[in-house]
Amino acid sequence: MAKxxxxxxxxxxxxxxxxxxxxxxxxxxxxxxxxGTAGGPEAIGGIWSTSVGLYDxxxxxxxxxxxxxxxAIMGAAGGLALAGKRPVAEIMFADFIGVCMDQLWNQIAKFxxxxxxxxxxxxxxxxxxGAGYNxxxxxxxxxxxxxxxxxxxxxxxPATPADACGLLRQAIRDDDPVxxxxxxxxxxxxxxxxxxxxxxIPFGHARLARAGQDATIVASGMMVSYAETAADDLAQDGIGxxxxxxxxxxxxxxxxxxxxxxxTGRMVVVDEAPPRCSLxxxxxxxxAQKAFASLKAPIEMVTPPHTPVPFARELxxxxxxSPAKIAAAVRKSxxxx
Amino acid sequence: MQxxxxxxxxxxxxxxxxxxxxxxxxxxxxxxxxxxxxHLYCGQEAVAVGVCEHLTDRDKIVSTHRGHGHCLAKGCDVxxxxxxxxxSQEGLCNGKGGSMHIADIDKxxxxxxxxxxxxxxxxxxxxxxxxIDGPDAEGKLAVAIAFSGDGACNQGTxxxxxxxxxxxxxxxxxVFENNHYSEHxxxxxxxxxxxxxxxxxxxxxxxxxxxxxxxxxxxxxxxRDVLEYVRTPGNGPAAVEFDxxxxxxxxxxxxxxYRGEGELDRLRAERDCIKIFRAKVSxxxxxxxADLDSLDADALSAIENAxxxxxAAARPQPENVLDNVYISY
Numbered sequence: 001m002a003k004x005x006x007x008x009x010x011x012x013x014x015x016x017x018x019x020x021x022x023x024x025x026x027x028x029x030x031x032x033x034x035x036g037t038a039g040g041p042e043a044i045g046g047i048w049s050t051s052v053g054l055y056d057x058x059x060x061x062x063x064x065x066x067x068x069x070x071x072a073i074m075g076a077a078g079g080l081a082l083a084g085k086r087p088v089a090e091i092m093f094a095d096f097i098g099v100c101m102d103q104l105w106n107q108i109a110k111f112x113x114x115x116x117x118x119x120x121x122x123x124x125x126x127x128x129x130g131a132g133y134n135x136x137x138x139x140x141x142x143x144x145x146x147x148x149x150x151x152x153x154x155x156x157x158p159a160t161p162a163d164a165c166g167l168l169r170q171a172i173r174d175d176d177p178v179x180x181x182x183x184x185x186x187x188x189x190x191x192x193x194x195x196x197x198x199x200x201i202p203f204g205h206a207r208l209a210r211a212g213q214d215a216t217i218v219a220s221g222m223m224v225s226y227a228e229t230a231a232d233d234l235a236q237d238g239i240g241x242x243x244x245x246x247x248x249x250x251x252x253x254x255x256x257x258x259x260x261x262x263x264t265g266r267m268v269v270v271d272e273a274p275p276r277c278s279l280x281x282x283x284x285x286x287x288a289q290k291a292f293a294s295l296k297a298p299i300e301m302v303t304p305p306h307t308p309v310p311f312a313r314e315l316x317x318x319x320x321x322s323p324a325k326i327a328a329a330v331r332k333s334x335x336x337x
Numbered sequence: 338m339q340x341x342x343x344x345x346x347x348x349x350x351x352x353x354x355x356x357x358x359x360x361x362x363x364x365x366x367x368x369x370x371x372x373x374x375x376h377l378y379c380g381q382e383a384v385a386v387g388v389c390e391h392l393t394d395r396d397k398i399v400s401t402h403r404g405h406g407h408c409l410a411k412g413c414d415v416x417x418x419x420x421x422x423x424x425s426q427e428g429l430c431n432g433k434g435g436s437m438h439i440a441d442i443d444k445x446x447x448x449x450x451x452x453x454x455x456x457x458x459x460x461x462x463x464x465x466x467x468x469i470d471g472p473d474a475e476g477k478l479a480v481a482i483a484f485s486g487d488g489a490c491n492q493g494t495x496x497x498x499x500x501x502x503x504x505x506x507x508x509x510x511x512v513f514e515n516n517h518y519s520e521h522x523x524x525x526x527x528x529x530x531x532x533x534x535x536x537x538x539x540x541x542x543x544x545x546x547x548x549x550x551x552x553x554x555x556x557x558x559x560x561r562d563v564l565e566y567v568r569t570p571g572n573g574p575a576a577v578e579f580d581x582x583x584x585x586x587x588x589x590x591x592x593x594x595y596r597g598e599g600e601l602d603r604l605r606a607e608r609d610c611i612k613i614f615r616a617k618v619s620x621x622x623x624x625x626x627a628d629l630d631s632l633d634a635d636a637l638s639a640i641e642n643a644x645x646x647x648x649a650a651a652r653p654q655p656e657n658v659l660d661n662v663y664i665s666y
Binding site for chain 2: 025027061062064066067069071072073074075076077078079080081082083084085087102103106107111112113114115116117118119120151152154174175176204251
């Protein structure tokens with residue numbers, strides 16, 4: 001085990017996989033940085049420092065600095081993957097998915113199905129996402145609802161440095177296309193990461209981040225740490241919560257959710273995305289459909305309101321779920337008789 | 338005209354196979370037997386064949402919604418394609434793709450595409466892969482080709498792809514087939530640089546060529562030069578614009594009210610790449626009329642066999658809807 005930040009877990013995993021497999025290729029805006037400037041290449045290494053040193057180690061053919069052209073990045077990732085490479089593409093902010101949606105949704109996601117299973121498209125699309133930086137409406141969004149809805153795409157939402165490493169490595173080695181939703185606010189989070197260069201986390205297996213008998217909290221990405229804080233606070237009052245970290249939203253670990261709700265009878269689902277047609281509603285529907293008899297109280301959803309992400313600190317705080325909001329939702333559920 | 342008899346025979350057979358494939362589909366669609374949207378390549382055969390006759394399976398192409406010609410020219414199986422358009426489980430894509438999504442990765446055919454302009458970025462990705470793989474024993478790179486029409490030349494994806502290819506010196510070739518119609522709108526209206534797509538590519542920093550797309554030999558000779566340039570490491574991408582004609586509507590069922598009086602008859606009489614090919618080769622005594630007629634008969638019977646096989650081919654079962662979304666899930 002080594003202690004490292006979430007961003008370094010991502011960078012190191014890419015580095016190791018590029019060393020292991022020469023088919024692994026990185027592309028994106030400023031993943032090298034400095035090309036065409038007096039400073040020269042390697043000025044940046046990705047604005048999130050997730051590709052530092054890759055260019056020096058692997059050169060321009062495998063670490064491809066692109067112009068600001070998200071559709072070309074996404075499409076090129078698809079073409080590279082169809083042609084036998086294992087691209088790891090960075091869309092600098094997940095919000096830019098709007099620019100390149102077609103290449104992900106109509107192309108990469110559907111190649112294998114449309115072609116009758118005759119192709120593989122092992123592309124990894126890294127999308128730094130989420131709020132917390134007062135970056136306003138176009139640089140803060142959680143987009144899990146869009147990509148989880150896409151047949152053909154797998155969606156990962158690592159909540160810890162170890163999961164960032166294990167899930168990303170599995171993504172790079174996986175033969176299906178993957179969207180990797182790394183949360184910007186987690187980049188500086190520190191944690192233990194296994195040293196094993198083959199450490200992978202299989203998809204569709206949730207992590208039980210806290211265990212308790214009274215309520216189930218389902219969360220993903222940055223919401224997991226909020227849920228953990230809420231659970232720890234509630235534990236002070238003798239309220240025990242299961243905190244289920246989904247890890248992957250497609251595939252999703254239905255069994256982990258249903259097994260927990262069958263014990264607790266109460267579920268709070270936390271989602272950073274807007275409240276309509278989202279993971280929150282999806283998981284609520286799952287529980288209503290498959291664990292209805294176990295429920296002792298209405299399902300509670302802790303989500304932002306149906307608004308864009310606001311800028312001002314007070315407004316962004318009001319917008320986002322928080323440990324206090326999650327704890328309040330658990331208490332509300334427990335009070336229901 | 339440096340082609341030997343064997344190469345000429347091959348080229349004509351391919352062009353004629355595409356022609357008969359499309360003419361037959363035009364008939365079959367009217368019977369209602371074929372579902373969905375179909376966009377016919379009829380009239381543009383010299384472009385697909387003149388380009389693809391130079392390629393090997395290492396070279397990749399990405400096609401368009403009007404993709405049957407590119408597929409056949411790149412070596413996709415005619416019966417597998419016909420069965421796919423019939424929606425059969427035995428089709429090239431198990432009935433999952435249909436007319437607009439035919440692909441054969443082993444042949445370097447990375448897919449027809451239902452989204453106008455979507456192919457170019459994918460082709461650049463394939464070209465970047467070729468660049469990583471490096472030159473072969475003879476010092477030549479494999480290439481990746483984006484076929485685009487005058488409609489797709491107005492999509493931002495095409496611009497992004499051209500710039501990315503130039504910036505990364507990717508061995509990509511942008512083949513623009515200007516058939517003068519983007520769906521139901523004329524090129525004189527829709528392309529600001531009137532009737533000149535190549536100049537756009539040139540403005541992105543590419544070397545460009547132009548040729549008459551109804552003349553197989555013009556296409557073939559021009560594309561040899563384009564390929565020679567792009568296969569050379571360090572040169573990067575190139576573009577070529579072929580002036581060509583579309584004999585049918587945008588899609589099958591298109592009433593084509595935008596056509597001028599007698600336009601289609603004139604195109605069939607004066608701008609038919611197959612007639613032009615026949616006139617050139619028989620005029621030069623390279624192939625005689627009897628040879629060509631016999632190739633015509635071969636093409637017709639190949640299509641007849643493909644249609645017969647498609648009618649008898651196995652249908653997909655309802656449970657097949659779940660196949661091949663993921664490799665593992």
